Amino acid sequence: MTKQYILNLETSKIELHFSKEEYQSLTMDEKKSLKRAYLFSRYRSAWVSRSTNNHYSAIRVAKELGFTDGGKTGERLSYAEEVERQVEKAEARIERFEKYADNAEARAKNLQSDLNSMHGDIAFFTQPIIAGHAGSQRFARQREKMFDRYHRGFEEYRKSEYFRDRAATSEQTASMSKFKNRSYLSNRIEECNKNIREYERRIVRAEETQNESHMETLLEKMEYELDKLAFIHNKLDEIGGVQFNKDNLKAGYLVKIRGSWGTVVKANPKTVDVKYEVVPYTLKYAYAEIQDMRIPEGWLEKKKEVVNPFEVDDIVIRTDIGGNTIIKAFQVVKKTDKSVTIKPILIENNVPQRNNFKIGLQERRAVRQDRHNNFVVNHDDWYLYKYNSAV
Template sequence: MRTYTINADSKAVLNFDKSDYTNLSREEKQEIKKYFLFSRWSKAWVSKGKYINYSVQEVIKKFNFEFKGKEEVRTFEESLEKKIERAENRVERFEQYAKNATKRAEILQSDFNKYRKDWSWLTQPYMNTSGGRSFRNHKEGVMRRYDKGFEEYKKSDYFLDRAATSQETAQQNQYLDPIYIQRQLIKVDKEIKDLEKYLPKASETINKIEEEEQKEKKLLRLEFFFDSLKRKNQEKAFLLVKLNELIENGVKVFDKKTLKNAFYIKSRGVWRKVKSVNQKTVTYLSYGKYYAKVPILEITDAVYKGDVFKIETHHLQDAFIITRMETPPIF
């Protein structure tokens, strides 16, 4: 029996017997593979797209898959926990792959490491005799295995790099960076605004459709976007919590209001004199006659009237080195 469900990631999951799949023609198998990937974990075919698009729906209709329900969509934090869990599993798996590759390399190179201590074995010429040909074949086999050992060491390095990348994913250090969080907030706010603008119009358009089959397809897609809006709001709340935690721990976060009375700002390790503050950027003098802008998100420090500091020139024109001091400056 052919059935399908919608999983927690809003993807279609096709379930049918292996014998049923085997009996399909080559063209039918290719059509399924075009829009679905086989998951060994769930032992089913999972759609490639982020949501059930029209192509996926056509495959479901063509092969007569019966709908068997929908899983509850994961919240943003649940998805993040799942992502961390998978990354941690990848770390363990890649580290084991690296150990196995290193072990294979040591075994492959063990014969040469043993024979190279004997200088006569390394320098002995090949003789055109039965014993000489036998020695030549043996030595060439040892050298081939020795070369293959280096390939295994390269595999080990590759798996260690993959493990390091997965470790970074598992640690989620990006949520300790206020610049990253603020950029993500801007991105999420835009996506929420676009969805809130799109969904009412889409709902109104779908209600005018009279053909039931087409209306059902549109509603299925619309449901995905309602779930997306819910997740984006959850992501925004999560990012705001992380940003507030950083501020409570002493991390400086600036905006137009806090930079209104700033004299100097620090960005990319250099201090600049403020000319004006805009909604998203700060304008400063560059090369004596030009004005340049820096995003407020990239500002890491600021100096205000009443702050105690010493100012020195920088090797970059119109840039400064500022050191905070105990005696007040004269403005």
Template sequence: MTKQYILNLETSKIELLHFSKEEYKSLTTDEQKSIRRAYMFAGSRSAWVSRSTKNHYSAISVAKQLGFTDGGKIGERLSYAEKVERQVEKAEARIDRYEKYADNAETRAKNLQKDINSMHGDIAFFTQPIIAGHAGSQRFARQREKMFDRYHKGFEEYRKSEYFRDKAETAEQTASMSKFKSRTYLSNRIEESNKIIREYERLIVRAEETQNEAFIETLLEKMEYEIEKLAYLHNKMDEIGGVQFNKDNLKAGYLVKIRGSWAVVVKANPKTVEVKYEVVPYTLKYAYAKIQEMKIPEGWTEKKKETAVNPFEVEDIVVRTAIYSDEIIKAFQVVKKTDKSVTIKEIFIENNIPQRNDFKIGSQERRTVKQDRNKNYVVNHDDWFLYKYNSAV
């Protein structure tokens, strides 16, 4: 029977078909190690399944090296909400199982230690010396040693019971879906999901350029799943009241509590808040979802915003000239502007004249606007200043 590997859409894992334990045992030691690195044996499916759920490159490489061929896909892909529901069901089943394991281990511990515990108060049992060559004394020594050995094994069972109770507690957290009640967790996952979607969009554009239809189909499936996940996360965020704070309701000088400590707001950015703690000599940035509380200090007044001056306009040309002549070394054209910066792109120069709209190949650069020692407005460009080109073109 042909050995095949398949992608199970329901679990998002690679499975090795028609591969028995006997065949596994017949492999070389190195081959067995390579399988264990990429796969684990799932008793519920009686098959080797990949450890990976997203990037299956290693799992597929191992399968091909062992002579497996691509068997395609089986099952139906679960939505993100369905996967979460499945995780909750499994966690609930684990709670009962781990608690039973813990109870059994605790019972074994008590049974192993009951002999020694029953001797508490019998000083002779613990202090009686052993007489060399005396049969009764030697027999007592062996009996006492066995009791102590069982007593120490009891501690191992108690440790096992604590381990299983910790596992049960972790399973309870999963079953309660507590992480979906945390603004910080949801905010981080939403940001990750948006980043993944942007990456898929970029890859789809590249795949369309190369007309790689199979890759496009795979990317669209993954992107659909990620969009479903993003919608689910946003819904969970809405259920707990959404993100309470943002750049519209925070001002410089406000106090915010993050991770249990209060800090002063230095700047409210579109996605993050920049704060200063009293004991930290620099500012730190946090997502708005991490803010636990906010309060306005007594006597707080809003600082007047400084009027930013940026005299440069879109389509203006800025140049860098030689130190001891009027030769133009580099020329750029302004394509965007803000109150404090400009976005520029390099243009060609002919006969010492910048050529408007004749752009060189390359990316745009965002640069700050400042004043030189003579109070002239310039564009800061690495270790040089760019001045406005005033000659007619």
């Protein structure tokens, strides 16, 4: 009978089913390769892949062991069902780890009870051992055993602390506290949107190459990300959503982020630039990270007057990265307070030719300031700078 590997949609893991005799017949190298990619699950009586998303290594190992593709089984859980299952498993782990911790603590007390009962008996700890004396030697062996049990008791106490830490971690998972954290939810939303955009690009390529099998897999993954995105948006709405944004924050406002107060330098579409007194540079944060906000007493909004410095007949250019070669050149033919109308001109020997226009339409473009406060013309995500013939 042909051995087959199966993708369990419910767990998103690859499963290998084979007998104990088949496992024992594997070579040492094959067993090592198997254990690197899989874990044995008593619950499923199968070797289950460590991976849940990218199964490339798991499938490669399965093929090396003689398994062929057995298709899929089960139904994919919704993201809400997946989280619910994680909570159930975490609650079961809490009870199990607390029991382990109690047992380890009981063993520790038992191991140390003999020596603890001798506290106050100075003679027991200070009595010298007489060489060649049978009774003295017996006492020495008994005392050494009690010391050994006492030290092993500390190991059990350490185990108890370890299991209580694991129980605390599981309790945090079971409480779903991360779904009450705006910063966590905001980051997961960005992550989902990024994955969805990537799957959309891959689906287009799969359609172009008519790879239907790959396209089906990509559609399933994108459906999962959309489901996850909806769930996270709902959780964010439950705690009131993101409270602050570009519309209700102004430069000069004070914001509390990660327990510290800083001053808003600039409110961007998705992030806010913040300056702290103890930090010599500006830091950027997502709006979800803002815990609180207040307006300083006497705050006044600064009106920034942007005056268009470009004039008709000025030449604006785009250069290569080194700034030595002119790639494009335009001449200003009209201007307003916030924009200019430009038309492309010819370039000869790396020199823009004024009034020597190329065939092309005029374009109206906004005037902005770059990060160094230089005035520029915004052109298709590139900045055009004023040409200086003296340079």
